[in-house]
Amino acid sequence: MGGRPEMTSRVTSSVLLNAGLYLRWAIESGPSPSSHWGYHKEMETLNPTSIQLEEKLTPYPQKSAQSLMSTHRIDVFGILESKFDDMALNNMLRVRFQGMHVVNNFHLSPKGRIFVLWNPLVVDLDVIGLHEQYIHVRITCRRTQHTFYATFVYGLNTICQRRLLWNDLISFGTTCREPWMLLGDFNNVLSQEEKLGGLKVKNYETKDFVECINSIDLTDLRYIEKTIQIFNMWTLSDNFKILVRNNWKCRERGTEQFRLKHMFKRLKKPLHELNRNNFSHISVRAGKAKQELVALQESLLNNDIVTDGYKDVRHKAERLLEAERLFIAQKAKIQYTKQGDRCTKFFYDLIKRNNKRNAIVALTKSDGCTTTDMAEIANEFIIHYKSLLGSKVTTTNLHSDSLLDGPKVQSDEWQNLVRVPTRAEVDAALFDIDNDKAPGSDGYGAFFFKSTWHIIGSDVSKAVFELFRNGKLLKQWNHSIISLIPKMAATSSVNDYRPISCCTVFYKIISKMLVNRLRQVIGNLVDGAQAGFIEGRSIVDNIHLAQELLRKYARK
Numbered sequence: 001m002g003g004r005p006e007m008t009s010r011v012t013s014s015v016l017l018n019a020g021l022y023l024r025w026a027i028e029s030g031p032s033p034s035s036h037w038g039y040h041k042e043m044e045t046l047n048p049t050s051i052q053l054e055e056k057l058t059p060y061p062q063k064s065a066q067s068l069m070s071t072h073r074i075d076v077f078g079i080l081e082s083k084f085d086d087m088a089l090n091n092m093l094r095v096r097f098q099g100m101h102v103v104n105n106f107h108l109s110p111k112g113r114i115f116v117l118w119n120p121l122v123v124d125l126d127v128i129g130l131h132e133q134y135i136h137v138r139i140t141c142r143r144t145q146h147t148f149y150a151t152f153v154y155g156l157n158t159i160c161q162r163r164l165l166w167n168d169l170i171s172f173g174t175t176c177r178e179p180w181m182l183l184g185d186f187n188n189v190l191s192q193e194e195k196l197g198g199l200k201v202k203n204y205e206t207k208d209f210v211e212c213i214n215s216i217d218l219t220d221l222r223y224i225e226k227t228i229q230i231f232n233m234w235t236l237s238d239n240f241k242i243l244v245r246n247n248w249k250c251r252e253r254g255t256e257q258f259r260l261k262h263m264f265k266r267l268k269k270p271l272h273e274l275n276r277n278n279f280s281h282i283s284v285r286a287g288k289a290k291q292e293l294v295a296l297q298e299s300l301l302n303n304d305i306v307t308d309g310y311k312d313v314r315h316k317a318e319r320l321l322e323a324e325r326l327f328i329a330q331k332a333k334i335q336y337t338k339q340g341d342r343c344t345k346f347f348y349d350l351i352k353r354n355n356k357r358n359a360i361v362a363l364t365k366s367d368g369c370t371t372t373d374m375a376e377i378a379n380e381f382i383i384h385y386k387s388l389l390g391s392k393v394t395t396t397n398l399h400s401d402s403l404l405d406g407p408k409v410q411s412d413e414w415q416n417l418v419r420v421p422t423r424a425e426v427d428a429a430l431f432d433i434d435n436d437k438a439p440g441s442d443g444y445g446a447f448f449f450k451s452t453w454h455i456i457g458s459d460v461s462k463a464v465f466e467l468f469r470n471g472k473l474l475k476q477w478n479h480s481i482i483s484l485i486p487k488m489a490a491t492s493s494v495n496d497y498r499p500i501s502c503c504t505v506f507y508k509i510i511s512k513m514l515v516n517r518l519r520q521v522i523g524n525l526v527d528g529a530q531a532g533f534i535e536g537r538s539i540v541d542n543i544h545l546a547q548e549l550l551r552k553y554a555r556k
Contacts, residue, residue, distance in 0.1 A: 075119040078152040108132040133165040153184035166212040173216025233323035235451045256463040257474040286324040289317040384494040429512035440504030
């Protein structure tokens with residue numbers, strides 16, 4: 001069981017990937033404050049991997065659920081508080097989920113509390129118990145014959161009502177000898193730390209839940225907050241700059257870098273509200289706006305009457321279509337398309353190709369054995385890079401006299417290297433960064449900085465000036481995401497991947513400024529024989545020189 005930020009959700013989906021060996025959890029607007037998942041200690045024999053997936057299922061929940069299952073190859077899918085009846089559920093199965101089997105507890109609750117879908121071609125699912133607050137099943141993968149129990153839970157609202165749930169879980173948990181996974185919305189929390197805002201949680205409210213977890217020895221699959229990307233399409237909103245200006249403030253005391261980090265963190269919540277209200281399901285929104293514009297244009301052709309709303313409809317369609325293009329281009333990381341290109345199928349194909357190429361589904365270990373276990377794959381990479389970064393090698397001592405004999409940085413040059421920069425230098429460094437470069441751990445990209453520079457530029461510059469004055473960089477700005485990039489199409493071992501660091505834009509600005517300053521002196525320090533990595537020189541020159549020498553070597 002684990003803590004969750006407090007967010008409300010109308011549709012909560014608990015989904016099980018690949019016949020239960022992978023767990024995913026999707027909800028309407030983020031994690032629920034009382035939603036938990038756990039697994040019995042013997043579940044470790046199956047080595048399940050838990051992943052947090054935020055997927056907005058409204059305003060088209062059935063279509064979104066179908067897309068979610070298709071994209072992630074989900075074979076068991078549980079939905080809570082669907083508000084369906086038997087007729088609505090059967091209609092959905094006929095239209096959206098043909099071939100899927102279903103079990104529900106609708107006859108025990110008039111509100112359509114829980115139903116579970118599964119693919120009978122991949123898994124065998126036996127219903128062990130039905131209750132108003134849970135559906136308890138036994139799942140067997142038909143390919144591997146791995147078996148475990150799963151309980152989809154949706155707790156009732158009062159303490160007394162939930163005691164029936166705790167008693168049933170304890171009764172089953174004390175006799176269970178096979179792997180067991182619980183997931184869903186328990187309508188409760190384990191401690192105050194799991195609740196954000198609202199009234200404080202009293203001990204008597206959590207007592208029963210805590211005792212239940214402890215008595216049946218459940219292990220919490222803790223929620224890990226994912227890096228949330230800031231999308232370029234948000235800048236197209238008419239309220240975007242107003243929203244940034246109104247929320248760009250910090251009441252915290254501290255260094256300029258600390259205050260800057262706090263302001264960016266504070267800005268995320270209103271930005272995600274903007275996304276939810278204006279850009280969620282952007283392809284669907286853009287398609288509807290385009291259809292509305294086409295229908296209005298056809299009406300104008302037939303009636304030859306210009307309506308007052310035509311300009312607004314056209315502006316809305318153009319804005320949403322451009323937002324869709326920006327969103328998909330950013331996800332696909334396309335650098336070479338023109339501004340007007342809107343071939344969304346091309347973009348989507350590239351996204352699928354990139355996801356497939358970057359996925360590490362199998363790896364050949366150092367002993368020659370191939371593994372598909374995610375934990376073993378991760379451990380293999382950790383061992384490999386620890387051996388590279390943590391190894392000690394005996395080297396000869398560097399003689400300082402050899403440095404003094406060579407070219408040196410002059411007094412005026414080193415003073416220029418360490419001086420406090422100007423605002424113009426900070427501006428030049430930022431606008432030299434490509435708009436679509438991968439963001440760092442905070443999710444903000446260069447395009448966001450450039451679009452709001454007239455609002456945030458002063459505070460960012462103050463933080464940069466502070467760094468050059470005291471020589472200290474806040475550790476949060478120094479954090480980076482290590483991403484593994486395949487070197488070739490067919491990858492099999494750790495050596496077939498190269499790591500790159502996705503740094504924050506603030507870090508990139510500082511790096512650009514240092515590079516610009518070093519560029520002015522590096523040419524005088526490096527010997528002319530060094531052809532590579534110096535501006536104005538090319539390593540190809542030495543290759544050509546060697547070829548010319550060899551070609552003419554036999555001449556007398």
